[in-house]
Amino acid sequence: MDHALIEEDALLELYAQGRLDPEVEEELEAHLVGCATCQEELIAVRGLARGVRRVASEEAARLVVQAGIASRLRRTFSGPGRWGWIAAAALVVLGALAATYAARMASENRELRAIVAAQGPGEGAGDTEGTRTTPKAPQDFGERDRLAALEQTLPAAVGTVVLLTEVRGADDTPPAVDRATVGGPFALAVYVLDDPRFSSYRMEVVGEDGTIAWQRSGVTPNAFEALMATFAPEFFAAGEYELRIFGVPDEGGAEPLESYRFVVL
């Protein structure tokens, strides 16, 4: 198999995604095993693919966090007292500064916004049967209206999105969900790197005493590679909890992956 054919037909890209015909795949592998150049190329293909997915995931996370902030601001502005109005005025000023700054950055982040626009609104895994969303890219990446619509949709669907991250040390404080302030359903979200070993994931919320407060199998990452579950605020009693993620391969069983602590107030 010669390099011109491999390049022209993007065989390494297709091989990395498992999309080659078996005969071609066999032929390519016979060549790949002894070809240092193609090995380097394949490693690059895999790194690039992983990076594109992670960029999309990070930008999606940023959008979700911004959506949560927008939701919080709306609640802050509803019925404030005297000091509330002062704080609100300060927020307006700061918000304007942030918006100006964000607008300047927007031109530099066009490609990143395009990813988000290409995905459309993400589906919370807790609200679906867990089928993977197949995102369709818009024909026009300048579709600002579509992006604006997306930004409007997320906070409306869920009051607050709590993005859970690992708590690495005893001094780290786990994120808190204040039931008095979430003002409606809230979502727990974690990000998972696309792992070909697993066809789905299992989510479990475990209480302080080790009992399982909630669990769901067959969860798949949404278009932003996030696992999300939505809860009514009264679902949890006050206390500390742990969200555990397991990878579930086709063959069955489950491999524990990550665990995330959070506190419900």
Place this chain on the structure above:
Amino acid sequence: MTSSSPEARLIERIEAGDHQAEELLVERFGRGVALVLDRHSSWRGEVDDLFQETFRVAIEKLRQGELRDPEKLGAFLAQIARYLSLDAARKRIRRKTEPDGGRVEREVAPRGNPLSELLERENTRLVRRVLAELDNDRDREVLFRFYLAEEDRREIARDLGLDNLQLNRVLYRARKRYQTLYQERLSGSRPMPPAPQERSRHRTLLLGLVTVLAALAQVVQPW
């Protein structure tokens, strides 16, 4: 390839029981075999075992003179790797039917490896550079649709009015640029300019500040 080709000489030495030649075989073909195993095995912990097993089987067969055409050494190793991967997958499926096949491990997962996380972040920065340097939105769209949505190439090409060759060139250019940046990072020949991700940290900081103030506003509202 003649009988005096490097592969032929290597095989002759292995047939003669030369252990250094066996080590050379692993050194020469190890990375390629690992890539093939990684592609076929869905269980990462298994790849190391399969790697050892592939070379054990290969050396055994080579000693017995089972490979007659030295030109086929790569194909021979790839075939063994693929066969062992499939065999391991079949065994896993059989284990699934055993009574404890669906048992869920309940131990808390070990913490993520900080080094691999660091490498992933670095990789992400490289890809952000590649995306930022692409000529136009169409090329970015090709990358997103191919790598993220994993859409069919023909569909992408049709939508964007490209032929297959043009689309493959976009993929090729992106990969080459990524490789160049990767090599530059390894050699430290050029400092990495701040990627959009880095710049947007300032924006995130501002948004964080707004969040804190919003929380403060909640606190002071009763007064």
